[in-house]
Amino acid sequence: MAIRDRVRVLYVPKGLYMDSGLGVRLSIAARQNDILIYRIGLGDTITAGELEMVIVSDAPEFLLKVVYRDYEFHLPLEP
Numbered sequence: 001m002a003i004r005d006r007v008r009v010l011y012v013p014k015g016l017y018m019d020s021g022l023g024v025r026l027s028i029a030a031r032q033n034d035i036l037i038y039r040i041g042l043g044d045t046i047t048a049g050e051l052e053m054v055i056v057s058d059a060p061e062f063l064l065k066v067v068y069r070d071y072e073f074h075l076p077l078e079p
Helices: 021-032
Strands: 009-013 036-040 045-048 051-057 062-068 071-077
Touching: 009 021, 021 036
Parallel strands: 009 036
Antiparallel strands: 045 051, 051 062, 062 071
């Protein structure tokens, strides 16, 4: 199974500099595999069916509030 069959969208923090280093490598890989890149930040919401993720902090730590049906928890993402 190729990566493009598993990943259709890539969400990256708005603070990630896309013109050098990791940002450039992600952009190239995404373009080569027809993967969309969305830049997300504080207050943005991602919804997929009954799953909802809200960015409640993006600096200095990236923190998501994840809600699925009757369950809710916070998920810190390390850089």
